[in-house]
Every structure is written in C-alpha cells, then in structure tokens.
Amino acid sequence: MTTRLFGEPVRRREDPRLLTGRGRYLDDIGEGAYEVAFVRSPHAHARIRDIDVSAAIDVEGLVAIHTWEDLPARLAEPLPLLIPHPALTHGRTAYPLARDVVRHVGEPVVMVVARDRYLAEDVCGLIEVDYEPLAPVVGIEEATRAEALVHEDVPGNVGAHLVQEVRSATGLGAREAIEAAPYRLEFGLDIERSASMPLEGRGVHARWDAGDRSLRVHSSTQTSTSVRMAIAAKLDLPLPQVEVVAPDVGGGFGVKIVHPWPEEVLVPWAAMLLGHEVRWTEDRREHFVSSAHERAQTHHVRVGFDERGRVLGLDVTIVHDHGAYTPYGIIVPIITSTQLPGPYKLGAYRVEFSSVYTNTVQVTPYRGAGRPQAVFCMERTMDRVAEHLGLDRTAVREANFIQPEEFPYDQGLIFQDGRPLIYDSGDYPESLRRLKDLVGWDDFPALKEQAAKQGRRIGIGLGCYVEGTGVGPYEGGHVQVTSDGRVHVSTGLTSQGQGHETVFAQIAASELGVPIERVSVVTGDTRRFGYAVGTFASRAAVMSGNAIALACGKVREKALRIAADALEADPGDLEIVEGEVRVVGSPGTALPLATVAVLSNPLRYAFDEEAGRATQFAGTSSPDRPPVAEGDEPGLEGRDYYSPIRSTFASGMHAAIVETDPLTAEIRILRYAVVHDCGNLINPMIVEGQIHGGVAQGVGGALYERMVYDEHGQLLNASFMDFLMPYATEIPRVETAHLQTPSPLNPLGVKGAGEAGVIPVSAVIASAVEDAEGIRIDRMPISPSELFDLRRAASSG
Amino acid sequence: MRDIAITLTVNGIVRRATVPGRRLLSDCLRHDLGLTGTHVGCEHGVCGCCTVLLDGQPVRSCLMFAATADGHEVTTVEGLAEPDGTLSPVQRAFAECHGLQCGFCTPGFLCTVTALLRDNPAPGEEEVVEGISGNLCRCTGYQNIVRAVHRAAEILAEER
Numbered sequence: 001m002t003t004r005l006f007g008e009p010v011r012r013r014e015d016p017r018l019l020t021g022r023g024r025y026l027d028d029i030g031e032g033a034y035e036v037a038f039v040r041s042p043h044a045h046a047r048i049r050d051i052d053v054s055a056a057i058d059v060e061g062l063v064a065i066h067t068w069e070d071l072p073a074r075l076a077e078p079l080p081l082l083i084p085h086p087a088l089t090h091g092r093t094a095y096p097l098a099r100d101v102v103r104h105v106g107e108p109v110v111m112v113v114a115r116d117r118y119l120a121e122d123v124c125g126l127i128e129v130d131y132e133p134l135a136p137v138v139g140i141e142e143a144t145r146a147e148a149l150v151h152e153d154v155p156g157n158v159g160a161h162l163v164q165e166v167r168s169a170t171g172l173g174a175r176e177a178i179e180a181a182p183y184r185l186e187f188g189l190d191i192e193r194s195a196s197m198p199l200e201g202r203g204v205h206a207r208w209d210a211g212d213r214s215l216r217v218h219s220s221t222q223t224s225t226s227v228r229m230a231i232a233a234k235l236d237l238p239l240p241q242v243e244v245v246a247p248d249v250g251g252g253f254g255v256k257i258v259h260p261w262p263e264e265v266l267v268p269w270a271a272m273l274l275g276h277e278v279r280w281t282e283d284r285r286e287h288f289v290s291s292a293h294e295r296a297q298t299h300h301v302r303v304g305f306d307e308r309g310r311v312l313g314l315d316v317t318i319v320h321d322h323g324a325y326t327p328y329g330i331i332v333p334i335i336t337s338t339q340l341p342g343p344y345k346l347g348a349y350r351v352e353f354s355s356v357y358t359n360t361v362q363v364t365p366y367r368g369a370g371r372p373q374a375v376f377c378m379e380r381t382m383d384r385v386a387e388h389l390g391l392d393r394t395a396v397r398e399a400n401f402i403q404p405e406e407f408p409y410d411q412g413l414i415f416q417d418g419r420p421l422i423y424d425s426g427d428y429p430e431s432l433r434r435l436k437d438l439v440g441w442d443d444f445p446a447l448k449e450q451a452a453k454q455g456r457r458i459g460i461g462l463g464c465y466v467e468g469t470g471v472g473p474y475e476g477g478h479v480q481v482t483s484d485g486r487v488h489v490s491t492g493l494t495s496q497g498q499g500h501e502t503v504f505a506q507i508a509a510s511e512l513g514v515p516i517e518r519v520s521v522v523t524g525d526t527r528r529f530g531y532a533v534g535t536f537a538s539r540a541a542v543m544s545g546n547a548i549a550l551a552c553g554k555v556r557e558k559a560l561r562i563a564a565d566a567l568e569a570d571p572g573d574l575e576i577v578e579g580e581v582r583v584v585g586s587p588g589t590a591l592p593l594a595t596v597a598v599l600s601n602p603l604r605y606a607f608d609e610e611a612g613r614a615t616q617f618a619g620t621s622s623p624d625r626p627p628v629a630e631g632d633e634p635g636l637e638g639r640d641y642y643s644p645i646r647s648t649f650a651s652g653m654h655a656a657i658v659e660t661d662p663l664t665a666e667i668r669i670l671r672y673a674v675v676h677d678c679g680n681l682i683n684p685m686i687v688e689g690q691i692h693g694g695v696a697q698g699v700g701g702a703l704y705e706r707m708v709y710d711e712h713g714q715l716l717n718a719s720f721m722d723f724l725m726p727y728a729t730e731i732p733r734v735e736t737a738h739l740q741t742p743s744p745l746n747p748l749g750v751k752g753a754g755e756a757g758v759i760p761v762s763a764v765i766a767s768a769v770e771d772a773e774g775i776r777i778d779r780m781p782i783s784p785s786e787l788f789d790l791r792r793a794a795s796s797g
Numbered sequence: 798m799r800d801i802a803i804t805l806t807v808n809g810i811v812r813r814a815t816v817p818g819r820r821l822l823s824d825c826l827r828h829d830l831g832l833t834g835t836h837v838g839c840e841h842g843v844c845g846c847c848t849v850l851l852d853g854q855p856v857r858s859c860l861m862f863a864a865t866a867d868g869h870e871v872t873t874v875e876g877l878a879e880p881d882g883t884l885s886p887v888q889r890a891f892a893e894c895h896g897l898q899c900g901f902c903t904p905g906f907l908c909t910v911t912a913l914l915r916d917n918p919a920p921g922e923e924e925v926v927e928g929i930s931g932n933l934c935r936c937t938g939y940q941n942i943v944r945a946v947h948r949a950a951e952i953l954a955e956e957r
Binding site for chain 1: 817819820827828831832833834835836837838839840841843844846851862873874875877884888890892893895897898899900901902903904907926927929930931932933934935936937938939940941942
C-alpha cells in the first residue's frame with residue numbers, strides 16, 4: 001500500500017484553523033445569545049432560609065431569575081448518579097440548583113439570565129440569600145471523625161466501602177502473607193487535591209427552534225452523545241429532537257467527562273422557556289469552586305517481603321475524599337485499588353477503601369484518575385523495600401516484574417469496567433533497561449558524589465506504572481465516500497486537543513488507500529454519529545481508531561466488489577492505491593473511488609455528468625438483477641463498532657534527576673526521562689506531545705498545585721495567582737524512548753497514550769528528592785517550605 | 798452607565814464600537830468586533846490566553862478596558878497571517894513543531910512570540926523560556942513551544 005500513513009508524524013490537520021483564530025470554542029458560538037450567571041453558595045455547608053430577589057428585578061437587561069422551585073418535574077430531581085456500584089451504598093448527587101441545603105462553596109443556588117454576562121453578574125450581586133450556616137466537614141480526618149455530617153442521611157460520612165483481596169499462590173491472604181514474611185514495613189502515604197484545570201472552562205450554548213420543536217446544544221464536553229441523552233431525559237424531549245455538539249474544546253483532562261453538569265440542563269431549559277438563544281461561559285473562579293477536583297487520598301500501607309525484595313504480601317487501606325457529591329461514582333478509588341500492583345507480581349494483595357463526603361467541590365477523574373496515587377503508593381513502597389534491604393531501587397523492581405512470557409497476566413482483580421484485570425502485553429524488564437540507559441542510572445552515584453564535592457545536592461528517582469486504557473463498552477465509526485471522491489469519517493467521541501482529526505484521518509487514509517487530503521473527520525457531533533461513550537481513560541485511539549479501521553474495511557470491501565463488477569475482474573486481484581481501484585500488477589486499469597461511489601448508488605436523476613454513469617440508461621447495471629441487491633445498500637459507506645472484551649494495558653517508566661538548594665530548599669528538575677509503551681504508534685509526534693503535556697501536569701501536581709481549603713471550607717487559592725500552574729520556566733525538557741509492544745486485543749495493535757505522562761511523576765520526584773536529601777518523602781506535592789520544615793524536623797531528630 | 802464611542806485600528810482596519818466604560822478589551826474584540834480568536838482563560842491577567850499586541854507591544858486584553866484602547870492599534874491572532882492567508886513564520890513554526898494541542902492558549906503565545914522575535918530575532922534558550930513565561934499552556938508541557946520559537950527564528954532568518 002503506497003498510502004501508508006499509519007505510524008508517520010503527520011502534521012496536525014486541526015492546526016491551520018487553531019493558528020489563525022478560526023477555532024470555534026464554546027464562547028465563540030451564538031453571538032447575541034442571552035447570557036447566564038449564577039449566585040453560588042459562599043458557605044461550605046448551610047441551610048437556605050430565604051432568597052430575596054426584590055432588589056434585582058429592576059436591573060435593565062435582566063431576562064429571568066430562577067431558583068430550584070421554578071424547575072419542572074424531572075429537572076427538579078437530583079442529577080444522575082452516572083456509575084452506580086454495589087459498594088456505593090450511599091451515593092448522593094446535587095440538584096441542578098440547590099434545594100434547601102448547600103454543601104460546598106460554589107454550589108449554584110440561583111440562575112440569572114440577562115442580555116449579557118456583565119448585567120447577569122450585576123443581578124447576582126443584588127440577590128440576597130439568607131443562609132443558616134451548618135458545621136462544615138473539611139478534609140479526610142474530619143470526615144472520618146464524623147462529628148458533623150455532610151448529608152444527614154449518610155452515617156459516618158461514608159459513601160462507599162470496598163475490599164478486594166487476591167490470595168497468594170499458596171492460598172494465604174495478604175495479612176497472613178505479611179505476617180509470614182521475613183521482612184515487614186508499615187507506613188502512611190498521602191496525596192493532596194488538585195484539578196484538571198483546562199484553560200477553557202466549561203460552557204453551554206442552547207438554541208431552541210420552537211417551529212420544529214428541536215434543540216441544538218453546544219457544550220464544552222468530553223461526551224456529547226451522553227449529554228444529549230441526559231438533556232432529552234431531563235427536559236422530556238424525544239431524543240431525535242435534541243442534538244449536541246462538542247465544538248473545539250480548550251482542554252478537558254477529565255473534568256468535562258462529568259455530565260450533565262447543572263448548566264448542561266439548565267441552559268437548554270432556559271432557551272426553551274425564553275425562546276431565545278442562551279449561553280453560559282464559566283469563568284475561572286467558577287471553575288475552581290464548582291467544577292470537579294481530584295487526587296486527595298490517604299493510604300496506609302503494610303508490606304511483607306523477602307531478602308530479594310519480592311513482595312509477598314501487600315495490604316493497603318485507602319481513604320478517598322470524594323467531596324460533597326458522587327455523580328461519577330467511585331471510579332477514582334477503584335482505579336487506585338486495581339492499578340496499584342502496576343508491573344509487579346505481588347504474592348498476596350488486599351486493598352480496602354472508604355470513600356467519604358466532605359463539604360468541598362466534588363471529586364471526579366482528572367487525567368490519570370486515581371493512578372498517580374496508586375503509583376505513588378506502590379513505587380514509594382518499592383523504594384522503602386530497597387532501602388530496608390540496602391538494595392538498588394531498580395533491582396527490587398526487577399525482582400518483582402511480570403515477565404514478557406507471562407502475558408496475558410491476570411491480576412485477579414475487577415477493573416473499572418467491571419471486568420477482570422488481565423494485562424494483555426508488555427515488556428517491563430526491557431522498559432527498565434532502556435530507562436536506565438536513557439537516564440544513566442548506573443553512572444549516577446559518581447555524578448552525585450562529584451556534585452556533593454561542589455556542595456550541591458542531587459538525587460535520582462524512578463517510577464513504573466501500568467495503565468488500563470481503551471475501556472469499553474464501545475465506540476463506532478462511519479465512513480462515507482462521496483461521488484466527488486471525498487472521504488467523510490465520523491465518530492461519536494469528542495476531542496479536546498488530542499489531534500483526533502489527524503490520527504483518525506491517518507487510519508482512514510491508510511485503510512482505504514486514499515490521500516489524506518481527501519479525508520475529513522468529525523468528532524463529537526451527534527448529528528453525524530449518535531452512538532458513543534466519550535473521551536476519557538486514554539481510549540479514543542483504541543476505541544474509535546479501531547472502529548474507524550473496521551468501518552473502512554467494510555467500505556473497502558464494497559468498493560472492490562463494485563469495481564470488480566465494472567472492471568470485469570476478480571475482487572481478489574484488486575487494490576486501492578492513491579484513491580484508485582487498480583488491478584494488481586496492471587496500473588493502467590484503474591477506476592477512481594469517486595466513480596465507484598457513483599456506481600454504488602443507482603440513480604434515476606443525473607445531478608452532474610459523472611452521476612450520469614449511474615443512471616438507468618447508462619448501461620452500467622445489469623437488467624437481470626435489482627439495482628440494489630438484496631442485503632445491500634446504496635452508497636459507498638460503512639459503519640462499524642469496536643467493543644473489546646476488556647481494556648488494553650499500556651505501561652511506562654520515568655526517571656528524574658533533581659537538585660535541591662541547600663539553603664532555600666528549592667527543588668529543580670535537572671533531567672526527566674520517559675520510556676513509554678503504548679503499543680503501535682499511530683502518530684509518534686502526537687504521542688510525544690501527549691507525554692510532554694502529561695509530565696508537565698505531573699510536575700505541577702508534584703511540586704506546585706494543590707487546592708487549599710481552610711477549616712470553614714473556603715477554597716483559599718481559587719485563582720491562577722494562587723493555584724500555581726507551571727509556566728515554561730518550571731518544566732524540564734523531557735527525554736523519551738518508545739517501546740512498541742502491540743496489543744493483541746485490537747486490529748491496530750494500539751494502546752492508549754493520553755494519560756500516561758502524568759501518572760508516575762509524583763512518585764518519581766518524591767523518590768529523587770528523598771535520594772538527594774536523605775529525608776523521607778511520604779506526601780505530595782512538596783513545596784520548598786515543606787522540604788525546609790522536613791529538614792528542620794530531621795536535624796532536630 | 799454611559800456608553801463610550803471608541804475607534805481603534807484592529808489588524809490594520811479601522812473599527813468603531815460603542816461600549817460601556819467597564820467593557821474589557823478582550824470582550825470588545827470578541828463580542829463587539831467578532832474577533833473570537835482572542836481567548837479568555839482567567840480574566841485576572843495570569844494565563845496570557847488573551848494576549849494581543851497594542852501598538853506592537855504584547856498586553857493582556859482582559860486587564861484593559863476597551864475604552865483605554867481608543868485610538869490605538871491592536872493586532873490579534875486573526876491579523877498575524879499575510880493578507881493572502883499565508884501563515885506567518887511563527888504560525889508555521891508552531892504547526893511544524895507541534896507547539897499546540899487544544900489551541901486555546903495558542904493565540905496568546907503567537908502574539909507574545911511574534912513580539913519577542915521582532916525585538917530579539919535570535920534568542921538563546923533561556924531568553925525563549927523567559928520570553929514565554931507569562932503564558933500558561935495546560936496541554937503541551939511547553940517543550941514543543943520552545944522548539945517552535947527557535948524554529949520561527951530560523952524561518953525569519955531564512956526569509957529575511
């Protein structure tokens with residue numbers, strides 16, 4: 001095949017519009033729409049006594065004010081609990097507008113619609129809400145003490161409790177295995193809150209056509225198909241009357257997979273009610289206090305091991321702070337629990353988590369989704385074991401690795417998709433070998449000694465992970481070749497900057513044998529493709545990529561069949577090259593795909609000269625057969641779905657060299673090395689970009705970013721001035737090497753790559769800082785002040 | 798609130814608008830003049846998404862009133878390419894080096910880098926990093942943006 005684009009660093013097809021200001025993001029849509037602002041709770045926990053709008057109603061430009069009492073039946077119910085789980089015995093979700101009680105600062109209480117956002121905010125400022133403050137619950141410790149309750153009917157503030165246990169080969173439980181082990185350690189490990197923090201916040205625009213009773217909604221979402229179903233259900237509309245489009249989305253990183261957000265149902269409702277376009281664009285402060293956070297978890301670890309560092313038993317108890325509500329269920333602690341074993345064969349493993357309510361913003365997946373915590377736990381444990389035994393940290397990991405010949409490897413757990421956690425493929429020893437080479441692991445002691453002579457402190461650390469990617473249930477793809485030779489590809493899942501238009505076009509061009517310039521790709525538009533799950537869990541390339549490849553296969557087969565008929569050849573002797581069907585070995589005999597598309601659709605009316613070839617007197621169809629054969633369809637198009645039996649498991653290993661300032665305790669990353677294995681690469685340039693971005697978010701999470709709540713439940717750093725996202729000055733150059741262990745589970749042999757970069761960074765940096773300082777690092781992120789305090793505590797013994 | 802009539806030259810074209818005194822330049826560009834390429838990421842001057850060139854100098858259009866820009870020249874991302882649509886060297890370099898992912902911060906970076914390379918056509922590594930250190934990007938990890946700045950400098954030198 002000459003058009004082999006799969007695997008090439010093809011330039012992005014999104015870029016020309018995004019570089020020239022022609023991108024179309026949510027706030028760019030619907031000029032002239034009414035705009036929405038919300039009165040949001042200033043209290044972490046309070047009862048609403050009264051809402052007084054009398055001072056606000058005379059503001060010029062005000063269109064409507066709504067509270068919970070105004071909402072119609074289905075909309076007045078709590079928002080859906082998206083992922084129920086038997087262990088989530090006390091799941092609770094919010095109302096679109098608060099009913100009686102508010103449970104975190106930022107919860108929407110009143111919706112204001114006005115001529116523009118300035119006026120809407122004026123109105124918000126004039127609405128008086130009388131609150132009776134209630135005792136707030138802030139942080140995991142207060143939640144578990146349960147002196148106050150976030151929800152009156154949730155005892156102990158515990159929403160969910162789950163235990164999974166995998167016994168050893170000899171039948172020992174983890175606790176027994178630890179007791180029986182020659183060596184034992186026990187310690188705590190904590191991770192603080194952070195957030196996805198895309199540069200474009202959320203936003204919704206709705207247009208109601210009263211004439212044909214149809215609703216078109218744009219949302220800055222990671223799942224337009226599911227938002228559509230939620231809107232149809234909540235607003236009691238027939239599904240075909242609702243269309244949802246994800247336009248260009250300015251980053252998601254997980255927060256936009258949650259749905260429907262209150263605004264996603266309230267804005268369409270207002271548009272219907274008012275008979276006017278309505279738009280809500282989230283501002284930055286709103287994003288901090290009303291969109292989701294993640295990461296906060298405490299972990300208590302007990303480990304038993306032998307003289308080589310082989311883990312004989314691991315027992316981890318996790319407390320997960322899920323904030324005020326659980327719309328996304330308990331996916332995050334489930335992922336931590338099940339991805340914690342990473343690339344290792346643990347003798348026996350027991351993991352238990354409690355997921356607790358606090359009066360803070362709800363917690364839902366942020367890139368990595370529980371895995372950064374899992375890897376922090378496992379890798380810090382490996383480092384402890386190595387230290388205890390006086391072994392090299394890489395040697396302990398090697399002693400525990402699953403070996404390449406042991407795949408498929410069953411970890412004996414149930415993963416986030418409700419299916420067995422079975423690793424499909426990987427080569428962990430080779431990854432580690434490449435990582436050690438890349439970062440110069442074995443030469444580091446000499447480097448460290450040399451630095452010490454100059455009064456400098458440097459340290460090296462590493463972290464390994466396995467990431468379940470491409471979770472089901474399915475995605476689909478539709479491919480249509482039109483009579484102008486253009487190839488139109490669509491898939492239901494959405495894009496937030498991953499370059500899907502490019503990689504899916506590469507797949508289609510490769511599979512169909514057409515120049516990529518002829519291929520166009522649409523994602524996240526329910527007008528084009530109605531069945532989808534969404535973009536999360538590093539699944540787009542695996543799920544939609546394979547679905548599109550399968551759909552192309554159908555188109556290809558049909559094209560060859562039609563062309564064989566026209567060329568009086570055997571389909572087996574045909575190939576598609578550069579958009580032409582050719583007889584293999586005789587390039588002179590060719591039929592353009594455009595012509596095949598014409599012939600695929602028997603016509604009565606010729607709309608142009610080319611179309612004339614398919615009309616009834618053109619002699620192109622046999623009078624002895626029906627124009628469209630039984631079981632066939634007109635048109636050169638195909639639709640197919642990819643629904644894997646289970647996830648495919650990507651893996652990687654990172655190492656960093658850091659320098660800590662002896663005086664100021666400032667932490668600087670001198671080198672950062674990544675070995676990454678996501679199976680076959682569709683576009684190496686794009687995969688590298690994903691890794692760079694992931695590592696940068698990981699560095700943010702390791703050294704700078706945290707959500708600081710005070711004891712009243714006020715988020716103290718709800719701005720970019722105080723929530724320290726790294727600039728170019730903070731991010732090291734990332735050195736990468738790739739391993740390609742294809743997935744045996746899907747036709748393209750690919751695994752997901754979107755989240756990988758962020759996953760091990762906190763573990764890696766903690767390991768390196770510990771190595772530099774000789775001080776235990778057991779909570780992240782770590783700031784210079786914290787390191788300074790740790791030094792003081794260490795020196796005072 | 799009294800509305801104010803303003804006249805500004807945007808991307809070489811004289812534009813007029815009548816705006817309330819409190820209207821931000823970013824909102825005026827986006828919603829009064831329809832130039833939605835300028836993005837708003839924080840509205841408190843930290844992220845740099847809304848960076849435009851005011852009389853050639855990069856400024857945060859979210860930290861400035863539209864009325865303040867009266868009589869000035871503004872260049873937005875829509876004004877960086879040649880009139881025939883040919884991308885500017887900075888735009889080309891960003892595409893070539895994969896210096897953007899979601900594209901939301903990109904217009905701010907392009908304006909910042911355009912001014913940076915005009916003032917310093919051959920910046921060193923530290924000057925590049927320093928030069929873009931007022932713009933946040935959540936997607937790329939900056940590595941390819943830094944490459945893109947160096948590449949843009951090369952293209953500019955080749956075409957000079």
